[in-house]
Amino acid sequence: MSGYLDPVAAADPESLRLFCFHHAGGGSSPYRGWQRALGPHIAVRPVLLPGRERRGAEPRFSEIEPLLADLDARLDEHLAAPHVFFGHSMGGLIAYRLACRRRDRGATLPAALIISGCAAPHLPWPLPPVEALDDAALIRLLTDLGGLPAPILEVPALLTAALPVIRDDLRVCADARNDAGPPLPCPIHAFGGEADPLVGELDLTAWREHTTVHSEVRVLPGDHFSQFDRTDPLFDRLRPLLRHYAAPGLVPPHA
Template structure:
């Protein structure tokens, strides 16, 4: 199995599920974010967390700090796993990665996802929601991430863990900032958009603008919470995803 995708313990034996859900992480995040999702979304959906280089079991691998080479590598490495019916999900930076990967694959004639599900990120033709990382020293970056809920309180008590996390987050934010957009056509698959009603980074207008990037519709749902609560407390998000994914699974199984 490619280094990019992992299966959770709950995912054992679910290769026969009719739909694969590839989950892309936020800046600084890893595949552990999605370890509980298989139990919530199975058995019609198998959850495939995407683990980027430079974190968790891939912590010794060189990180990307530019979007285009990262998307090209994701495309090459995940290609063999995207032949079965699949959906992309991404939160924050993960939304950008999921969209750009789907767009690249559509542009080269590869099978697109059945749907794109994004949360917590402005539509890709808008400026990135976070300020340029080069303008933030470590103290300012820590304050920003703490205010957003992106740094759990316990990590602040362990300087060594914080020192390991900040370079990963900085490179991921550079990836977001390096997005130059493109003139590729809208995707032929629906885009389903989620956001938090207390998210200080993106508002409903930023989320609604995703409609410009699909010819197949979709919807915008605003849930209670801030930027990270959709992942930190995912029950309500999963309650929405469960019937949505079941519908796509049944469509492709029929």
């Protein structure tokens, strides 16, 4: 198993693989309940970047290209079977750029990209450079966005450990924002929160410029993080969508 993937139970070889990319400062743990929620026809594969959780001792990436090269090499054998990419916030950018890299080298592409809480990559990066923010300013910004859970804010040692990870992840995000070439030949489904201060519906609609096939936008209750954390509305939409890609003969849920 790649170091990027959590150990998982053996899946039916016919299952559609769902590779899940986490947000800046996050990890793979939010995805660990998804297998039960999405059902046996989906094999959930959370992707964990280095420098956090069980990979806490490994060096982090702060630029997109070295990260993509490492992801592509280490995940390649797992991406040979039918699969879909899901990414929230930073994870959406990484999923998109990884798909672009694989297109450029003629590798197997995902059946679809499912993007959550992430503006189209050609749009300006909405946050100030992390170098312009001291720790206090960065904490205020993240708190306003709902990106620092109470347990971290209440324990100084946890906050001190989290900030360098968040800084490097935000550097990756800023570095990843470009159009990365021609549109992808796979559908893009973009989800967003109705009260997200970073990503509006027009930012999501702009993903249509990055696919030659189909794009759609679904707006959910919540802000940048809560529309992802409140999983019931999200799962209500993901289940039929993934059933379609697991059994392509089904009528697409957007039809």
